[in-house]
Amino acid sequence: MRKIFKFAMCAVALLMATDVVLAQTADKNILTNVFRREKANANGALPEAFLKCRVETLKEAGTVEYEIFRSCLDPQAYVFYEVWRNDAGHQAHSATDHLKTLISEMGAASDPEYKGFVHRAYIGGEPTGERLWMNIIRKVKPEHISTLRDSFLKSREATLKEEGCEAFEIYQSVLDPTIFLIYELWTTDEAHTIHSTLPHSKVHSEECQGINEPSFKTKVHKIFIK
Numbered sequence: 001m002r003k004i005f006k007f008a009m010c011a012v013a014l015l016m017a018t019d020v021v022l023a024q025t026a027d028k029n030i031l032t033n034v035f036r037r038e039k040a041n042a043n044g045a046l047p048e049a050f051l052k053c054r055v056e057t058l059k060e061a062g063t064v065e066y067e068i069f070r071s072c073l074d075p076q077a078y079v080f081y082e083v084w085r086n087d088a089g090h091q092a093h094s095a096t097d098h099l100k101t102l103i104s105e106m107g108a109a110s111d112p113e114y115k116g117f118v119h120r121a122y123i124g125g126e127p128t129g130e131r132l133w134m135n136i137i138r139k140v141k142p143e144h145i146s147t148l149r150d151s152f153l154k155s156r157e158a159t160l161k162e163e164g165c166e167a168f169e170i171y172q173s174v175l176d177p178t179i180f181l182i183y184e185l186w187t188t189d190e191a192h193t194i195h196s197t198l199p200h201s202k203v204h205s206e207e208c209q210g211i212n213e214p215s216f217k218t219k220v221h222k223i224f225i226k
Helices: 003-018 045-057 087-094 097-109 142-159 189-199 199-207
Strands: 028-039 063-071 077-084 117-122 131-139 163-173 179-186 220-225
Touching: 003 097, 028 087, 028 131, 045 063, 045 077, 063 179, 077 087, 077 179, 117 220, 131 189, 142 179, 142 199, 163 199, 179 189, 189 199
Parallel strands: none
Antiparallel strands: 028 077, 028 117, 063 077, 063 163, 131 179, 131 220, 163 179
């Protein structure tokens, strides 16, 4: 119990950590990525705990989106994708019983060797640093699930060798396998701009032309952080 309690307190502190500018942000949406890894013998307890919490979280007035994605490379690695109406909404969520239950259950299910981390920033807020954090949410036609995944992973090998690339990952929705989250982290905007001009990036773009589900509007978040 002490270990779980300690994990819970650390997780709350991590969720509250922020790179945001405090002024002029009261009404801006907040984007949060929470990265976690499930231990080998947890048998899906981590996503199960999240989805149970999600039912109640989506009823909260301050919740815009609350989703979980699984890594396409590591089936035990997850990212929680959260959008909050404002800071007050996110703060209110942090005090709910269902979040406290999730944190406790995550403590029991998480890989103790993996150091989870959080990105949190206001959407449309002032830059707090030069690093570019990107989330791209796209939905593909069912027959093109492997098209996007395989093309991205092929491009990823070359992308991770680029100067300025800190992370270039793809995650698949636990609830809908046709929806993907692409997570990118660049040292500068210039590094990302250069990436878009390189041959492997162009090949990836060409291979994925016309595969999106037309009824779904792709979401792109670009936020500059420390």
